[in-house]
Amino acid sequence: MNTIDNESLLWQVTQFIWHEAAILDAKEYDAWLDLWQPEGLYIIPIEDADDYAAVLNLCYDDDKMRRDRIKRFQDGFSISSAPPAVTVRTLSRFVIDAVDGNTVVVSCAEHLVEDKFGRQRIWAANVRYTLTSTDTGFRLQEKVVRLLNSDGVLNSFSYLF
Amino acid sequence: MNQLIDVKNIALDPDQLVHNDKIATPMYTSSELFEQEQEKIFRNTWVWVAHTSEIPDKGSFKLSKVGREPVIVVRDRKDNIHVMVNRCRHRAATVCEVHKGKTSSFQCPYHGWGYGLDGSLRALPNPEQYGDDFDKSQHGMLKLRVESYQGMIFATFNESVEPLEDFLGAAKKWIDLFMKQGGGYPVKTLGEHQFSVPMNWKVQLENTTDAYHFPIVHKSFLQSLDEEAEKTFTFLDGEGFVEDLGNGHSVMVMIPELVDLEEDLERKIPERFEELAQALRDEGYPEDQVRRIVRAVGGSGFNLNLFPNVACSMAFFRVLTPVAVDKTDIRHIAIGMEGGPDIANRVRLRLHEHFQGPMGFGSPDDAEVWERIQRGVDGGAELPILVNRGIEKEVPGEAGPRGHVSDETGMRAAYAMWKRMMQE
Ligand code: FES
Ligand SMILES: [Fe+2]
Numbered sequence: 001m002n003t004i005d006n007e008s009l010l011w012q013v014t015q016f017i018w019h020e021a022a023i024l025d026a027k028e029y030d031a032w033l034d035l036w037q038p039e040g041l042y043i044i045p046i047e048d049a050d051d052y053a054a055v056l057n058l059c060y061d062d063d064k065m066r067r068d069r070i071k072r073f074q075d076g077f078s079i080s081s082a083p084p085a086v087t088v089r090t091l092s093r094f095v096i097d098a099v100d101g102n103t104v105v106v107s108c109a110e111h112l113v114e115d116k117f118g119r120q121r122i123w124a125a126n127v128r129y130t131l132t133s134t135d136t137g138f139r140l141q142e143k144v145v146r147l148l149n150s151d152g153v154l155n156s157f158s159y160l161f
Numbered sequence: 162m163n164q165l166i167d168v169k170n171i172a173l174d175p176d177q178l179v180h181n182d183k184i185a186t187p188m189y190t191s192s193e194l195f196e197q198e199q200e201k202i203f204r205n206t207w208v209w210v211a212h213t214s215e216i217p218d219k220g221s222f223k224l225s226k227v228g229r230e231p232v233i234v235v236r237d238r239k240d241n242i243h244v245m246v247n248r249c250r251h252r253a254a255t256v257c258e259v260h261k262g263k264t265s266s267f268q269c270p271y272h273g274w275g276y277g278l279d280g281s282l283r284a285l286p287n288p289e290q291y292g293d294d295f296d297k298s299q300h301g302m303l304k305l306r307v308e309s310y311q312g313m314i315f316a317t318f319n320e321s322v323e324p325l326e327d328f329l330g331a332a333k334k335w336i337d338l339f340m341k342q343g344g345g346y347p348v349k350t351l352g353e354h355q356f357s358v359p360m361n362w363k364v365q366l367e368n369t370t371d372a373y374h375f376p377i378v379h380k381s382f383l384q385s386l387d388e389e390a391e392k393t394f395t396f397l398d399g400e401g402f403v404e405d406l407g408n409g410h411s412v413m414v415m416i417p418e419l420v421d422l423e424e425d426l427e428r429k430i431p432e433r434f435e436e437l438a439q440a441l442r443d444e445g446y447p448e449d450q451v452r453r454i455v456r457a458v459g460g461s462g463f464n465l466n467l468f469p470n471v472a473c474s475m476a477f478f479r480v481l482t483p484v485a486v487d488k489t490d491i492r493h494i495a496i497g498m499e500g501g502p503d504i505a506n507r508v509r510l511r512l513h514e515h516f517q518g519p520m521g522f523g524s525p526d527d528a529e530v531w532e533r534i535q536r537g538v539d540g541g542a543e544l545p546i547l548v549n550r551g552i553e554k555e556v557p558g559e560a561g562p563r564g565h566v567s568d569e570t571g572m573r574a575a576y577a578m579w580k581r582m583m584q585e
Contacts, residue, residue, distance in 0.1 A: 044520060046352060054503070056352030056495050056510050059520040068385040072522055078381035080525035117536070151260070153355045153490050156518075156525030 013106045013131060014094050016138045021089050021110075024160055029070040032160070037132055037139045038063050044145045044161060058150065073158075084158040085116035091127070102133040103141065110145070112161060124148045125161055165543040173197070175583040179576045182549030182569075186542040189361040189535065195486035202469050202582050203228025207308070207315040207328050209471035209480060210234050210244055214312065214349035214499060215261065220278060223261040226482045227305065227316055233257055233267070234314060237278040242309065244316035245280040245302040256302070267302075280304050311336050312348060313471070313478075331406040331560035335465045339473040341422040344457030344505070345450070346498035350478075351510060353494040354518025358528045360535040362470075362483035363579070365491060368527065369464050369472040369479060370403050370413035370571030372396065373550065378530055382522040385515075389432050396566060403570045405561030409468025409578025411571030419462025426452040434459065440504050454505050457498065458512070466571055468578050477513060487535050493517040493524065548572040 023031045036042075044058040052060060061069060073081045089112040098105040110125045130142035145161040147154070166185045171177045173194050178185045187194055210225040211234040222235035224247065231247040233256075247255045249269040256267040256276060266283065267276045275284045280302035288295065305316040308325035310333065315325050326333065340348050358365070368374070376383065376397060383391050396415040403413040414420060418428070426449060430438050434455045441451045460476030472479040478494040495513040497506040516523035538546075551568025564570035 046354075053507060054510075056354075057514055058354065058518055060511065060514055065515075069522070072381040072385060075381060075384065077384065078522075078526055079378060080529040081381075117532070151355075153357045154519045155356055155358075156528040157520055158525060 009099070009104065010094060010096060013096065013104055013129070013138065016131065017091050017094070017106070017108065017129065020140075021091050025087050025089055027073070027084065027159070029073060033066060033070060035138075035140050036063070036066065037141050040140050041142050042066055042140075042160075043143070044147065044150070046151050048146075052144075058147070058154075069160075078158075080156060080158045083116075085114040087112055087114050087159050089113070089161075097128070104131045104133065104138075105129070106131065110161065114157075114159065116158075121155060123161070127161070164545075166545055168542045175580045179580045180545070181577075182552050182573065183545035183547050184576060185545065186538050188363060188546070189538045190486065190542075192486045195361075195483070197583065198483070199228045201585065202579070203230075203483065204318040205582060205585075206319065206322060206469065207317050207325050208469065209313060209467065209478075210316045211314045212312050212348075212350050212478065212494070212496075213242075213309065213314060214347070216242070218263060220263045220265055221261075222257070222264060222278075224257065224259075227318065228483060231255060232305065232316065233302075234316075235278050241279070242307055242314060243279050244305045244307045244314070246305070248303065249274055250282060250300045250302060251285075276302055311340050328408055329410070329467070330408055332408075332410040332412070332465060332467055335406070335412050335463065336473060338421055338463075339461050339465060342457040342461055342476060342496070344422075344454040344498050344501060346501040348496050349499035351495040351497045351506065351513075353492050354513075354521070354524070355490065355492045356519050356524065356528065357484070357488060357490050358531050359487055360489055360531040361486060362481050362489045363575075364531045364534050365481045365489055366466070366469065366575050367548070367572045368531070369466040369474055370411045371569070372401070372403070372413055372415060373567040373569070374530070375415075378526045379523050381526065382516060385522055387433055393431070399566070401566030402558070402563050403566055403568055404558040404563040405570055405574035405577075407561055407574075409575045410466060411574040412463055412465045413566060413571060414463045415566060416462030419456075419459065422456045422461060423453065426456065430455055431459070434508075437505060437508050441502060444502060444504070446502070454498070454502060458505050458508050460512075466575065468575055476509065477517060491524075491528075548576065 042061040043052050045052055046057055049055045072078050076082045089110060091108050091110050093109040095107050097107055107128045110127050112123045114121050126146045128144045131138040132141045171185060178188050208227045211223055215223050216234060216236045219236055219238045222233055225232050225234050232244050233247050234244050236242055247257055249256050251272055251274050254269055254271040256269045273286045277283050282297045282300045305318055306320055307316050310325055310329060383394055400417045401414045405411055438451050438455050441454060465473040470481050477496055480492040482490040484490055497509045518524050548569040551564040555562040555564045562570055
């Protein structure tokens with residue numbers, strides 16, 4: 001799949017993003033780690049920036065931080081993750097922003113509902129994926145989640161967006 | 162010590178609510194008490210509102226809170242800092258809803274009254290209907306008294322309260338030490354995480370000098386560190402202590418060798434900072450400065466709790482805002498070096514993200530247990546909340562009683578002040 005078939009590209013990236021959403025809701029985090037290129041970055045910014053490394057973010061995860069974070073979720077010692085909130089998310093309004101060689105940049109909207117302690121909270125975000133097409137399918141190169149009210153008062157999260 | 166509390170007849174009497182080594186359930190649950198606290202505590206003493214680096218230039222402003230009351234913190238053209246209630250003197254609309262920025266004046270969006278950077282009423286459209294004796298100088302925005310120490314800006318509605326430096330008292334020494342993490346540069350804020358927790362504000366007030374919870378609640382954080390760092394954060398059997406500093410303030414020394422960041426710079430650089438040290442050397446920083454900066458990046462080895470709403474905690478400011486009896490907003494403000502090496506500030510940012518905020522490896526676990534307290538106090542109102550740990554073993558410290566690092570000395574300090582203020 002090294003050359004990108006433009007006809008079905010939107011459908012292919014949509015399938016990939018829905019698959020990712022399903023494994024995040026199912027908390028199949030090992031499978032999620034496998035979706036990443038090792039040099040990939042998972043970023044949840046507070047404010048827009050040209051260089052997210054130079055500013056404070058909600059999270060700025062390279063490979064090591066992603067693995068540490070997943071380990072924290074899985075080991076059962078984190079009281080906020082044991083038990084974690086249950087989540088259901090939908091992603092929609094997909095737009096392909098750019099295609100360059102094996103790289104596709106796609107933006108979409110995300111709605112996530114979390115349930116814990118008998119209360120539900122709703123979060124919304126704009127998400128931008130940078131995907132690399134490989135022999136075995138797409139891999140995450142960068143994922144930037146812009147939460148609504150990201151610079152305002154939030155709650156703590158025991159899951160990923 | 163284990164007697165129950167007759168909550169039905171307690172009548173919100175501070176004497177019965179705070180009994181030195183235990184407190185009563187209504188402390189976390191009574192809306193009536195919450196209202197009284199707004200008046201007697203948050204309107205009555207110095208409340209932290211901002212850091213000077215958040216309003217760096219003439220005309221810079223930011224929104225903040227004193228208790229529940231919205232205020233604007235602003236620097237005028239002469240570099241004087243003003244704090245005023247964000248409320249138009251006409252019919253009370255907020256005059257500003259932009260979190261931070263720069264301006265030359267504030268104009269109310271409703272009928273257009275215009276205010277200067279010092280809150281004075283400058284102009285209003287069509288003033289003639291008010292008649293000749295309308296005195297603009299009597300209709301400026303409501304201003305608070307403002308004083309600052311080491312860049313920390315505090316404000317109060319109480320015109321007759323003691324000077325800020327007297328109020329801080331023995332805590333000043335610790336603020337001075339805390340600011341050494343500028344590594345020779347001025348300290349500046351680098352952004353903040355904000356989250357809301359369904360709990361009473363005093364649950365958070367207790368937490369900053371509570372070392373007892375650290376190895377339990379933050380086990381998953383500890384496990385994400387390398388061995389050397391994990392050892393640094395395993396301080397319960399070390400030489401640390403917690404001390405009552407008077408006026409409700411307290412300090413908890415977790416890592417004694419990191420109390421004074423400029424002392425003993427020859428000591429080995431921790432492995433997790435070796436890469437940063439090398440990068441600084443490569444940028445041409447001399448070895449002593451490399452060590453000073455690296456030490457600063459790791460943060461201070463203590464937490465300082467300042468009654469009632471701010472803490473200097475290792476490498477950040479922690480600010481609480483009481484919203485309702487069972488709702489509190491928390492801000493964790495990252496700090497770094499103004500004009501310092503970019504690579505060092507970036508490491509600070511990553512360390513902050515690692516522990517703090519909605520996605521950190523520490524804050525969500527704190528938030529969870531705080532919420533559980535608020536859920537727990539819905540049952541067994543007659544049971545006391547214990548803050549008696551270590552009371553028998555306290556010794557005199559430099560400023561006040563000193564206990565083992567895991568003792569509840571800091572909480573007793575805060576509640577003694579709470580009681581004093583509520584009885585005044
Ligand atoms: S409420 Fe501000 S001008 Fe009328
Ligand atoms: Fe904690």
